[in-house]
Amino acid sequence: MSAIAAIFYREGKLRFTNLGWMFWDLFYPLGYLLVFSVGINYALGSPFQTLDLDYNAFFLAGVLGMASFGIASNTAWGFFFDRDNGIFYEMLIYPLSRAQFLAGKVLFNLLLAVAQAAIAVSLAAALLRVPIRWDLWPVLVVGVVGGTAGWFFFFAIFALKIRRNDVFNTVMSVFYFLLLFASSMFYPLEPLPVWFRTAALSNPITWQVDWLRFSTIGLGDMTQVMLEGLAFALFSLLAFAYAVRCLQQQE
Numbered sequence: 001m002s003a004i005a006a007i008f009y010r011e012g013k014l015r016f017t018n019l020g021w022m023f024w025d026l027f028y029p030l031g032y033l034l035v036f037s038v039g040i041n042y043a044l045g046s047p048f049q050t051l052d053l054d055y056n057a058f059f060l061a062g063v064l065g066m067a068s069f070g071i072a073s074n075t076a077w078g079f080f081f082d083r084d085n086g087i088f089y090e091m092l093i094y095p096l097s098r099a100q101f102l103a104g105k106v107l108f109n110l111l112l113a114v115a116q117a118a119i120a121v122s123l124a125a126a127l128l129r130v131p132i133r134w135d136l137w138p139v140l141v142v143g144v145v146g147g148t149a150g151w152f153f154f155f156a157i158f159a160l161k162i163r164r165n166d167v168f169n170t171v172m173s174v175f176y177f178l179l180l181f182a183s184s185m186f187y188p189l190e191p192l193p194v195w196f197r198t199a200a201l202s203n204p205i206t207w208q209v210d211w212l213r214f215s216t217i218g219l220g221d222m223t224q225v226m227l228e229g230l231a232f233a234l235f236s237l238l239a240f241a242y243a244v245r246c247l248q249q250q251e
Helices: 003-016 019-044 055-085 087-091 098-128 134-161 165-181 194-201 204-217 222-248
Strands: none
Touching: 003 098, 019 055, 019 098, 055 098, 055 134, 055 165, 055 204, 098 134, 098 222, 134 165, 134 204, 134 222, 165 204, 204 222
8 A cells, every 4th residue: 555545544544433523524514505604695685786696606615615724724633633642753654755644644635625515516506596607617626625735734834833732723713713704705805995805815715715716606707716726826835845844844
């Protein structure tokens, strides 16, 4: 068995030992849509005046981005937990490179993210009548896979750098609050103040969510979405490179 396959197998075993956890991972985005999105849609209606889109359609990409972010942060927490109980250091003596270790760690969770997105998008179309652009499904898969991987590499840096559990959880909570709410996840940016739009447009969450929104309902400017996709790819590569460096410094 190859090094990456061995790490992939271990991640799968950890997930399948708790079917409740697996069910939650796969279906909680749909819960957000049915509770939060439907409530906002009935209370406030569409955030657009000229487009035939309701809030359910707009927020679908936000839910997918939130799920991607959540899978990545949970995987990074598992990374931190392995280091905290010593299993991580035992795995470092195995015959695999640090890059293979990171790749194997994230690979199973990428497949989980794709399955999660497929369920959420299919049921959003069936239950909420969201007008999905099925022809852009490959573009959506790229956004889900690339987004989950990029956020995992980013969070892995903190899982490797931080020593205390309470500090790690605090940092994750701060990132969750600042990155998710200062983005285009919950609302369109055009009516908001300039300072908020500037902060949101420099936020990688916005880059990913705009890509997911374009690939699910076709909303957005293609040129801007492509530029944001390239920016997120660069963010992911830099995070991966630094995460590998942090791994190499572990003893």
